[in-house]
Amino acid sequence: MNTMTTTTPETATTVLDASGVTMRFGGLTAVRNVDLTVNAGEIVGLIGPNGAGKTTFFNCLTGLYVPTEGKVRYKGTVLPPKPHLVTQAGIARTFQNIRLFANMTVLENVLVGRHTRTKEGLWSALLRGPGFKKAEAASHERAKELLEFIGLQDKADHLARNLPYGDQRKLEIARALASDPGLLLLDEPTAGMNPQETRVTEELIFAIRDMGIAVLVIEHDMRFIFNLCDRVACLVQGEKLVEGTPGDVQADERVVAAYLGTPFEDAPGADEVAEVEAAEAHSTTRTEGETQ
Amino acid sequence: MTTQTNPTTPLLAIPAARAITTAGAALTLASTFLAWTWTAEFPGDLTVTGYPGGLQVLTLVGAALTLLFTLSGYGIKGLGWLTPGGTNSPVRLAALGVLGTMGFTFAAIAIKLGGIVNLEPGAWIGLVGALITVAASLGLPHDQNITDTTTPTPLERFLNSLRAPAPGRPKELPSWAEILIIVAAFGIGLYVITYGIDTEYPELFVGYLIISGFAVTALFKAGLMARLSALTTKYRTIAVAAAFVAAAAFPFTQTTDQFTLIAVNILIFATVALGLNIVVGLAGLLDLGYVAFLGVGAYTAALVSGTTASAFDVQFPFWASVLTGAAVSLIFGVVIGAPTLRLRGDYLAIVTLGFGEIFRIAVGNLDGVSGPQITNGPNGVPNIPDLNFLGYDFGESHTVLGFELGSYANYYLLMLLAMILVVLVFSRAGSSRIGRAWVAIREDETAATAMGINGFRVKLIAFALGATLAGIAGTVQAHVQSTVVPEMYVFAGPVPPNSAFLLAAVILGGMGTISGPLIGATLLYMIPAKLQFLQDYQLLGFGLALILLMRFRPEGLIANRRAKLEYHETDQLDAADKTLAGTTSGTTKAGA
Ligand SMILES: Nc1ncnc2c1ncn2[C@@H]1O[C@H](COP(=O)(O)OP(=O)(O)OP(=O)(O)O)[C@@H](O)[C@H]1O
Ligand SMILES: [Mg+2]
Numbered sequence: 001m002n003t004m005t006t007t008t009p010e011t012a013t014t015v016l017d018a019s020g021v022t023m024r025f026g027g028l029t030a031v032r033n034v035d036l037t038v039n040a041g042e043i044v045g046l047i048g049p050n051g052a053g054k055t056t057f058f059n060c061l062t063g064l065y066v067p068t069e070g071k072v073r074y075k076g077t078v079l080p081p082k083p084h085l086v087t088q089a090g091i092a093r094t095f096q097n098i099r100l101f102a103n104m105t106v107l108e109n110v111l112v113g114r115h116t117r118t119k120e121g122l123w124s125a126l127l128r129g130p131g132f133k134k135a136e137a138a139s140h141e142r143a144k145e146l147l148e149f150i151g152l153q154d155k156a157d158h159l160a161r162n163l164p165y166g167d168q169r170k171l172e173i174a175r176a177l178a179s180d181p182g183l184l185l186l187d188e189p190t191a192g193m194n195p196q197e198t199r200v201t202e203e204l205i206f207a208i209r210d211m212g213i214a215v216l217v218i219e220h221d222m223r224f225i226f227n228l229c230d231r232v233a234c235l236v237q238g239e240k241l242v243e244g245t246p247g248d249v250q251a252d253e254r255v256v257a258a259y260l261g262t263p264f265e266d267a268p269g270a271d272e273v274a275e276v277e278a279a280e281a282h283s284t285t286r287t288e289g290e291t292q
Numbered sequence: 293m294t295t296q297t298n299p300t301t302p303l304l305a306i307p308a309a310r311a312i313t314t315a316g317a318a319l320t321l322a323s324t325f326l327a328w329t330w331t332a333e334f335p336g337d338l339t340v341t342g343y344p345g346g347l348q349v350l351t352l353v354g355a356a357l358t359l360l361f362t363l364s365g366y367g368i369k370g371l372g373w374l375t376p377g378g379t380n381s382p383v384r385l386a387a388l389g390v391l392g393t394m395g396f397t398f399a400a401i402a403i404k405l406g407g408i409v410n411l412e413p414g415a416w417i418g419l420v421g422a423l424i425t426v427a428a429s430l431g432l433p434h435d436q437n438i439t440d441t442t443t444p445t446p447l448e449r450f451l452n453s454l455r456a457p458a459p460g461r462p463k464e465l466p467s468w469a470e471i472l473i474i475v476a477a478f479g480i481g482l483y484v485i486t487y488g489i490d491t492e493y494p495e496l497f498v499g500y501l502i503i504s505g506f507a508v509t510a511l512f513k514a515g516l517m518a519r520l521s522a523l524t525t526k527y528r529t530i531a532v533a534a535a536f537v538a539a540a541a542f543p544f545t546q547t548t549d550q551f552t553l554i555a556v557n558i559l560i561f562a563t564v565a566l567g568l569n570i571v572v573g574l575a576g577l578l579d580l581g582y583v584a585f586l587g588v589g590a591y592t593a594a595l596v597s598g599t600t601a602s603a604f605d606v607q608f609p610f611w612a613s614v615l616t617g618a619a620v621s622l623i624f625g626v627v628i629g630a631p632t633l634r635l636r637g638d639y640l641a642i643v644t645l646g647f648g649e650i651f652r653i654a655v656g657n658l659d660g661v662s663g664p665q666i667t668n669g670p671n672g673v674p675n676i677p678d679l680n681f682l683g684y685d686f687g688e689s690h691t692v693l694g695f696e697l698g699s700y701a702n703y704y705l706l707m708l709l710a711m712i713l714v715v716l717v718f719s720r721a722g723s724s725r726i727g728r729a730w731v732a733i734r735e736d737e738t739a740a741t742a743m744g745i746n747g748f749r750v751k752l753i754a755f756a757l758g759a760t761l762a763g764i765a766g767t768v769q770a771h772v773q774s775t776v777v778p779e780m781y782v783f784a785g786p787v788p789p790n791s792a793f794l795l796a797a798v799i800l801g802g803m804g805t806i807s808g809p810l811i812g813a814t815l816l817y818m819i820p821a822k823l824q825f826l827q828d829y830q831l832l833g834f835g836l837a838l839i840l841l842m843r844f845r846p847e848g849l850i851a852n853r854r855a856k857l858e859y860h861e862t863d864q865l866d867a868a869d870k871t872l873a874g875t876t877s878g879t880t881k882a883g884a
Contacts, residue, residue, distance in 0.1 A: 084747070095742075115728075116743075
């Protein structure tokens, strides 16, 4: 079976190009020689069982970890392994275990996201010249737009910690969008959401894509991933096992095996489909249990 | 007990509770006009019938407040504005305050004069009245249901009886009236604080602390403080101006320098605490050696002041010495901060603690024996001349608007300017891009850097800014004290400001607020200064107070805007709080 399909046409511009990324923690190799590209206008999914190294790979991309080997390019330039420079360059992210600024208001959270796109320093804050006021007003304007986009405009003055779970996830997305990224990395954006909220999030991600932002998303909810993504890569024990269209990946026997952890012998049939379903259900509940 | 079905049922079943409360408060009030003791050996003129004095005045004020709140509960026209929030919890708090003051006075007289025989019937009447008031006030219904438990213990029910809902929307008043209210409130505030500073003997100060503590809490529960803060937000500039006019008016109320000196020291302490609040409260950097930056500023100003004891034969004008002091502190701040701020928090705490000690020991050794002769070692730099600003000699008395202003009054006003500067820096920096970055770093450094904040740079700015502000305060301090010695800048000691007390002022008052450290510093300075007899137990009491505060009011006396929000959205809080806490403190492997 054709596993390493590269379905992208050569003409599309590459936003993210990670090549040979390896991350070792002492003896443990959490990510092993992973190549991944994301093209403009694409939604790419990253799946894999628990502990496969998906989050670690994200951390390598965003500079939170310095990869042991490998390079990460964003729009052709090699990224320095410093989180704030990565964000400055145009990659924004959310976290698997929500990391909002809990004691700041919803609006302030989004304003913090504007940090890289504004320049006003201490002096300008102390002197409060016209430039400062203008920049501050523009930031507020943009932040309010984003809150409207995710539907939290009425809760702008609430503390982030007081938001319901689903809203917290959405707020993380708005905060990431505030840095005007070219690529958005979402780490399990629907973990802990009910099916209805998941559908709303799906629409939200499509809307983000339509704004011209490429999206790379980790998720355990297979239905969500296969609905959403143009391309899916599956990570198992740190290695990229399969990459291809949702259809290819869904049908790939090794993906199923990796999720179920049992040897797989016969050709796919009705039983296996049922098994895949079971795996999906299983992994979703696992994630939910983990994050709450 | 049937009480559990209806949590608003009063703690005690007392018929006509309100009438009895009224009577009790009136009784105590009346008793303050009687003699409480027979001899003038107990200070404060408590022997005169028909004229309250000293602790009687405080009891009178408390009783009057209780009476007003109680009457407001009757729905009497014209008094409703007193209790827009809770109706009965303020009564209970005020009554407890009266009982506290009354009981303290009673005990103090008995102990000081040796036995309860020294008490006149007036004191007995007052005490009985206060007891009746408290007991009857517990018979008034609660203002709020118990939400967190269905089977509350008596203690929980008592604490709940002191809670009150936030007030609703206020009636619109004409703006001149609203401004008048602000001005009146600050006038009263000035009077209350001046009264505290001017207390002549420790008993009066203790009574003052008890009654003002309870009364202020009662005003909060009644919703009057919320009303006032709504007004001050509405007329922000006027409120700020009123606050500073009130503060500037203080020296004009004084006839001697005795209490002005205390006030200057409070201002120095409070200003430095506010500077520390930028570092600790906003940016979340634990600085355990902050007082050293005050020392750097003070020593710099002392060395360039032209005193003969200085190793440098220069005399800078004041503005230049302020700039020099600020610059030297800034350099020290950057030198200390740059290597340590790259690391996580604990290292900074250790390094700043070390720096504080190194500074003190180093200036103690630069005496020409252990090192070069720069600072005169342990003897310090004495004879720092008084400031002379455009011919205005700070060391002399001047008559302004018919009031005689002594030397300390001059320094008081100068220090007030320094404080205004720090307040301005704090509020402007705090509500800007850089201030948000500080708070974000404090909340979650990883997430903050992932949002594009250069953590090191932003933290260094906070640290250096804090150091500079302390340095500026130090330059004024050197001239006020006219001598600087190394022992003024210790980590912990009985006399503020020292690093431990500065940190305590910030935490006690409320991190991340402006008024918090100012109130914290005022209390922490006044209590040791007024209660000298406590000398030996002072640090013990201080430690106990901090532990109790952390247990019962972790956000400090003044909750900041964010903590306040948290307070108001209690219903939402519980559920969401748990989820977030669970996710952030959960697995370490996921999400970096
Ligand atoms: N900082 C670290 N130090 C040591 N080991 C780590 C570190 N971070 C991750 N690991 C290990 O790397 C492996 C991959 O973890 P990672 O969090 O990337 O998995 P994941 O695919 O995101 O899993 P999940 O679906 O549960 O989120 C795990 O075995 C984990 O324990
Ligand atoms: Mg993960």
